[in-house]
Amino acid sequence: MFKNVYKNDPMKREQHEAVRKTAGWYYFTHQLLEISGKDATALLDRVYPNPIATLKNGGARYTTMLNEDGLIIDDVVIFRLEENKYWISTLFVRKLIAWLDAHKGESKVEYKNITDVTDMYAVQGPKSRDLLNAILAEKVDDQKFFTIRENKIGDVPVKISRAGFTGEKIGYEIYVAPEQKGIVEAKLAENEKAFGALRITEFQIMVLTLATEKGFYLMCDIGKTNPFEVGLDRGINWDKDFIGKEALLKVKAEGAKRQLLGFTVDEDDVFIASKDKGGVGDLVIVKGEEVGRVTKCTYGFTVGKNIGYALVESAKTQVGDTAVINGYTAVLTDRVFV
Amino acid sequence: MKNCVDSRIPREVGAGALPDHPAIKTPWEKLISFYDAYHYATRHNAAVAACFMEVMRIIIPDYATRCKRLCEATGRAMKGAFSTAFGKMHKENNGIHPFMQGGYFTALYGDSGDERIGLCGRVNDFGTYRAEKELDVCDWDILGSEVCRISTYGGLTSISQAYGGIPMEYHMPEAKGCGDLHCRVVAENRDKYPMPEHECWENFGPIATADQIKFTPEEKMFKECQQFREECGYKYRNGLDQEYTAAELYTSGGATNITGTDYCGLLLKEMVGANEIGMEELSNIITCVFEAAGKTMFAEFFAVKGLRDWLGVPADVKDGRVLGGYIEVILQTILANYTIVEFNKEEVVYDIPVSGIERRIALRPMLTTAYLAMWYGMSKTLVGSQWSLWRETEGVPEDIIRLKIAKKIDKFCR
Structure with a gap:
């Protein structure tokens, strides 16, 4: 032990x-990309599902970034500094630049990585x-x-x-x-x-520890999920076109097949493999069936328990279910613990 | 020279090899899968490193002195390299976030480096003051405990020092090279977890946080790395969401890495530079060790039979082409280009760029010496004592190794 x-x-x-x-x-x-130019707003509104044009100068907005399949490939905070000048706070700036390069087309925009300054x-x-x-x-x-x-x-x-x-x-x-x-x-x-x-x-x-207690995500939690699975669909502006919209509309119609739930483990001295340490995380077993995997696991000092998130099949799980993770008994919960 | 290449596949070597093709081909159309080639590459590189460690043991017989000097030489080289743009590139390739400052993120390098060369396991703890990694498989476990000490100090503690921030001291309280079930690397910050000072090579412990070790029982150990596991989508993924496919890892160091050999080579170069040993004497020791290794590899009849079966050698081929086929598979596996000049029952000749064999400029010409000796030794047992293997230099550019396998009478055997 x-x-x-x-x-x-x-x-x-x-x-x-x-x-x-x-x-x-x-x-x-974090990594910071400064983007400016007369088409900056239009490009960002196409790249991100949440509304950018409505952002006031001096305002900030959290949004996911989706691929054509409607799957999350980044989540960022966008600051509108001026009418046509933004900061994008990310932890995957190389991928972001490549993504913008691939989708800017003829847009009149300039962007530079200002992380070092x-x-x-x-x-x-x-x-x-x-x-x-x-x-x-x-x-x-x-x-x-x-x-x-x-x-x-x-x-x-x-x-x-x-x-x-x-x-x-x-x-x-x-x-x-x-x-x-x-x-x-x-x-x-x-x-x-x-x-x-x-x-x-x-x-x-x-x-x-701080983020998990309050329901905050890492990319290990939401990467390659769609926003409906992880509760990030609420801010999406469906009145505009954005990358991944078509695929996401299909998910919206059919319902999300997976959901990101929290879990607690009462036993203190546990080891649960989770994606935040690499790999795919331990299996989550409910009623003898494999229903998903652990995305992160930590300790909630305010909660006073081991806590974590698991991406699980929606049809087979609900809050309150007892699960077995690497032999330990866990209870599936909401993602916000305190 | 007849420039005679018998009908065979692949005629254009390299085009048919990784990563364009999911398999390597022997001269007799036998396919060696990408999966097998990956595993073959890591074990082969480990075996070569094991021989270099024997060279080291001849030159520095005392264990403590050898370990200390190997750790120091590797540590200097790693710290120097990672203090440059090379270190920044590694940070980016591992997705290290800008706010991560301290020696702990080197644990992520260790993790990705491990999985890249087939050392599967898991990260058990990853924090600013403590990190823990547990390995289930290590092809390098045949080298002996020196390599565990060197990789822990030279490859982890020293690299972490290059980045500054909150420092970490890496230890290896368990090591497969010592016969333990796992390798276990634990990094601790000494301000938070004080321990007595020790020499750089004395890094098998004890550690301060032994009571936090998470031990995976044998039945739950992995046999394959993430990039070969279905549940991982055949990708390695670190805790910061950087993903690499098996093909990406294979071609970016998985197949070409010379871990262990480079540790020894760095110190040997230093010793030659300091006139502690002459290059001629060093080359002689390398030759003796590798020639013996080559002869031993096929000294048993079943080893010859096993290789022939593996390569798909036709029963009537009993000449230099057998060794040629073996060498070609090695070269393809470690992604070394080569040109077939001759491939017939009298002679086999290849042109191999030196860079394909050496793989580290700083170590030249040690690997060339080693491979020539090893293959020469193999010619004697795999093909027969009338046969030989040597490098021809006349009319050949310096950056090309022209390798010839043919019958040769040599009264002096060198």
Whole structure:
């Protein structure tokens, strides 16, 4: 028997709970593609199923990206900085550029990978606003969710986005030039104590424990699924043409054959193979039948249990079912745990 | 020379080989599947590396000294290489996210590198301060424990140092090369998990987080890598959603890798450069080891029979073409191009670009020496003592190995 790598780790617990109870800040640079040009809006509206044209300047929107089969190949946040200028935040920029290259046709657009010149810090949790107000030139009290604004930390120009990957109602992201990130780090470190905030350093906290508790996805959860299977169909604009629409309409008519559910395991010291560590994940067995596979598995410090997601057959599973995963008893749940 | 090539397939070598064709063809139309070729390539490369490790044992007999020097030499080379654009390319190829800073993501390199060369297993833990990988199969388990130590320090700890961030120390508390059921690599950050300092080669443990090890029982172990498993869609997929097909992995290092050989070669080059050993003496040791290996490979009658069956050699072919057929299959398997100059019962001649055999510029000419000696040794037992194999150089460009198999009387045997 082995120790649970999460539950018994005080460092992980402290970092997780800082975000839930006060604030946590961390280096969280994603890949960033800047796209501009008079056809930028039209191209993005064709590439992404969620509406882009309706996005206001300074607004942001989450959307999936689909292939012609209606399957998710990326999920991104798009910031509209100006009328014809956007940032696309992704973790698969090489694939994104190749995809845009393949679909831009005669569009008058330019795009460049600005990842190397734009760092990002996440500041998340109930006290994150107070922490930011203490270091920013302009307070962010009235900044709405999924908006991005110019601001300053001392003399350093930054962009502040209200968003995050922790599920916290209050959470921000600071975009800053890499050569000035030291100033941002110093200011956050200098002020964290006053708000009980903590620097988060553990990848598993940034990416797994916080996000999973709140129903947030990784590509290991939603890659090669269709939006109906994973609950991402709600924001789709069916009044426009987009790549994958035809295939998706068929799914809409027939119903999704799979669904992404959560699961809990009461036993502490389990090992469940999941896609977030590579491969295809352990089988999920319900009533003696193989119904799907585990996409990710972690520990919910707030939930107090091992938690995860599984992509399973819709017709054979429902919330509340008991499942067996690698010999452990699990209960299928909704994806949002807290 | 008659420029006589007997009727055979494939006439145009290379065009019919991977990745354009799902199989390799012997001169007698026997197909060797992509699946078999992939496995053959990894085991062959491991066997060559095993011989190079014997070379190393002759030159540095003391185990601790040998391991330390191999670890240090490989570590220097890896750290240097991964501090350049080469390291950035690897990050991109593995889908490492920009916010991932620290030695832990090297564990992903280890994972993808393992699966690429047939070392199937699973990642059990992947975090900033601890990572754990468990391997079920390792073709390199015939090399001995040195290679486990070198790959752990040189291939993991050193590469992770090249990237900076929160550091990790990689250990291998279990190793198939030592007879364990699994290989197990555990990476730990020493600030979080303190342990006494040790020499770089002393990396079999103990580790601080032994109580977190997740052990897979034998009945649940994998026999094949993701790219050969149906449930994986015949693709390797890492935890950051980077996918590669078997064909992509085969042609991007799966078949051509010389893991183990390169570890030894890097130190041998350093030793030659520092005049610790002369190139002539080194070549003599390599020749002795590989010639013996070649002779031994077909010394038993059943080994000859097995090879003939595998290649589909007709019963009446009992000459240099048998060895030629074997060499062609090896060359196709490791994706080395070659041209058939002669292929008849009197003589077999190939032109092989040096790069196809050497595969690492820094190691030249060690692999050429090794293969020539090994194939020469094989000629004596696979075909017969009247037969020989040698490199012809007259009128041949330096970057081409003209390989000749024919009868030869040589009173001095070298």
